[in-house]
Amino acid sequence: MMSLSLQTVEREIKRADLVQMYFYLKLTRALEDRITALYRQGRIVGGCYTSHGMEAIAVGYASALERDDVIAPFHRDMGAFLIRGITPGEVLAQYLGKRTGPTKGKDGNVHMGDLKRGILGFVSHLADNLPVATGAALAFKIRGEARVIFTGTGDGGTSRGDFHEAMNFAAVRKLPVVFFCNNNQYAYSTPQRLQMAIPDVVDRAKAYGMPGEIVDGNDVAAVYLASKRAIAKARAGEGPTFLEFKTMRMHGHSEHDPAKYVPAELLEEWKKKDPLLKAEQLLKQLGYGDEAYFHEVTERVKKEIEAGLEFAEQSPLPEGQEVLEGVFATEDEVES
Amino acid sequence: MTTTTAQSEVSYLEAISQALDEEMTRDERVFLMGEDIGTYGGAFKITEGFQKKYGEWRVLDTPLAESGFVGAAIGAAMMGLRPVVEMQFADFISCAFDQITEVAAKNHYRWGAPVPMVIRAPFGGGVHGGPFHSECPEGWFFHSPGLKLVAPSTPYDAKGLLKAAIRDPNPVIYFEHKFLYRRIKATLPKEDYIVPIGKADVKRKGHDISLITYGAMVHLALEAAELLAKDGIELEIIDLRTLIPLDKDTVFQSVRKTSKAILLHEDNKTGGIGAEIAALLAEECFDHLDGPVLRIAPPDTPVPFSTPLEEYFLPKTSDIVSAAKKLAAY
Numbered sequence: 001m002m003s004l005s006l007q008t009v010e011r012e013i014k015r016a017d018l019v020q021m022y023f024y025l026k027l028t029r030a031l032e033d034r035i036t037a038l039y040r041q042g043r044i045v046g047g048c049y050t051s052h053g054m055e056a057i058a059v060g061y062a063s064a065l066e067r068d069d070v071i072a073p074f075h076r077d078m079g080a081f082l083i084r085g086i087t088p089g090e091v092l093a094q095y096l097g098k099r100t101g102p103t104k105g106k107d108g109n110v111h112m113g114d115l116k117r118g119i120l121g122f123v124s125h126l127a128d129n130l131p132v133a134t135g136a137a138l139a140f141k142i143r144g145e146a147r148v149i150f151t152g153t154g155d156g157g158t159s160r161g162d163f164h165e166a167m168n169f170a171a172v173r174k175l176p177v178v179f180f181c182n183n184n185q186y187a188y189s190t191p192q193r194l195q196m197a198i199p200d201v202v203d204r205a206k207a208y209g210m211p212g213e214i215v216d217g218n219d220v221a222a223v224y225l226a227s228k229r230a231i232a233k234a235r236a237g238e239g240p241t242f243l244e245f246k247t248m249r250m251h252g253h254s255e256h257d258p259a260k261y262v263p264a265e266l267l268e269e270w271k272k273k274d275p276l277l278k279a280e281q282l283l284k285q286l287g288y289g290d291e292a293y294f295h296e297v298t299e300r301v302k303k304e305i306e307a308g309l310e311f312a313e314q315s316p317l318p319e320g321q322e323v324l325e326g327v328f329a330t331e332d333e334v335e336s
Numbered sequence: 337m338t339t340t341t342a343q344s345e346v347s348y349l350e351a352i353s354q355a356l357d358e359e360m361t362r363d364e365r366v367f368l369m370g371e372d373i374g375t376y377g378g379a380f381k382i383t384e385g386f387q388k389k390y391g392e393w394r395v396l397d398t399p400l401a402e403s404g405f406v407g408a409a410i411g412a413a414m415m416g417l418r419p420v421v422e423m424q425f426a427d428f429i430s431c432a433f434d435q436i437t438e439v440a441a442k443n444h445y446r447w448g449a450p451v452p453m454v455i456r457a458p459f460g461g462g463v464h465g466g467p468f469h470s471e472c473p474e475g476w477f478f479h480s481p482g483l484k485l486v487a488p489s490t491p492y493d494a495k496g497l498l499k500a501a502i503r504d505p506n507p508v509i510y511f512e513h514k515f516l517y518r519r520i521k522a523t524l525p526k527e528d529y530i531v532p533i534g535k536a537d538v539k540r541k542g543h544d545i546s547l548i549t550y551g552a553m554v555h556l557a558l559e560a561a562e563l564l565a566k567d568g569i570e571l572e573i574i575d576l577r578t579l580i581p582l583d584k585d586t587v588f589q590s591v592r593k594t595s596k597a598i599l600l601h602e603d604n605k606t607g608g609i610g611a612e613i614a615a616l617l618a619e620e621c622f623d624h625l626d627g628p629v630l631r632i633a634p635p636d637t638p639v640p641f642s643t644p645l646e647e648y649f650l651p652k653t654s655d656i657v658s659a660a661k662k663l664a665a666y
Contacts, residue, residue: 103446103447103448111447113448115448120414123438128434128438131404131406131435132410132414132435133411134407134411135410138408142393143417162404165401166408168399168401169404169405169408328482328484329450329452329505333505334450
């Protein structure tokens, strides 16, 4: 895992892009903290999965994509939803089971999808969306489109057969897809050493003849640049890449889970590597931002989230009988 | 590859081939994926010559990974293509069960993205395939909202239903019966046609007993009906053709007329489609029934290999005849 030099960041990433990534890091953190608070107050029912401490992954990779590209995200990729245009209000409506959420109350929390915004809905069966993503990439290749799909799962998800079937198929056909692993060291309570007999998930890529790279998942600049490289390769027809983003899950699997199985010293160690702290250090070093600016962003983000919460709370719940709608698609929803 | 020629007879297998060929010509979004379907033309040669005609990327040989390529079909469908994937044998569909029931079936309901794709599943016994090459897995999917299931019994329906399935905006599992591949032939219309999904077919009119079935069992039922007619018992045979959405109207209409019903299928008995239809008849046609609703289906065992075992396992005309005679006595 290489550490980026300041010069590299300055040369390779536009100031506006880096500043925007910082904004989305802050927005993600604040939004998920708000969601967690609502959950603790009992105002949100169901699961509550956050990307706390891992925000740089989704923010970094989603910032590296073009508008026409597509994502099939992991369930700790809130930043990617926001960057692709799902508003905090829609996210909160989704969590509150409101009709204005992307799934109109049919599904909850991070299970959001929207074809118009290039987001394939998350499936709880981890790694299920990896074969689906290869199919999207196949469609791009068949039609000769210069589009890329970015997809991934956690360290645990890489144990599923679907992970391997997707990696293999994509490599055989050189499909324009980038795979990532959010290696946050725990799959629910299971540590990586009980998940696999290899120290680095990236080693899995070798079996498929696929290039792989280990990336500091808490450094948004590193995630962004590694993603950019992999996306460019995929777009150029050079096939898939596997990126292992090393990070640490700082909360439980879901907010109900105190995660006592994680050693306290491990969390202490990773707290120092917090992606927001890192980003702020970077912005300061580059002269792109100072404490006053960070505070201003905090206020801006807070306002956006409170406005979103108001929208979500005022939105109607679905009527019970809406359960019956949408089992099948109708002719007018597809091009005939 | 079969070319469409008017008036000449085509087999059930050729009808499937024709449907694929014509749909691929009609709509460039249609493409095929599966194991050994390209160079080799498929285990049953349904796509023989297709790769030469349509190229490697529209007739795509996949790695041996059903979940992987069904998942890929889902993704391609969401991006606007019309994939048709081939299970080499329907039995192998279990490897893709998760992708079909959790991803394809729930996708539109959860977040509104249609998944227009077809999974071709060569199913059924009578071909000495044993436990892994003879299964009728439709019951597994019958219980999964969001999927359409079709099971043609004739070359006409095989072609028309496959075309309808390819044009449908939803995931459709197309159960094609291996026993029928080369055993039945028919003359098909020259012009383009579809058989609408969701419409059963009254294969034989009769006023004594309604026999409701699908797939290869339709032919067994027709044979039994001829034998029974000699004894003055007239069966009305309903070929469901589509299992989901079930054409309840046609079924109820027939049973309300005959007041008696036999359900026949090749899938094993417990929790099969016959069980669901029996329950529907109890709910909707109770006042019209003059006798018990009977089911004829194989025992709850895997499909066995050895000839006497498989013969014992599969329903026979004599099973239908004795069930009908029993029911006629009411």
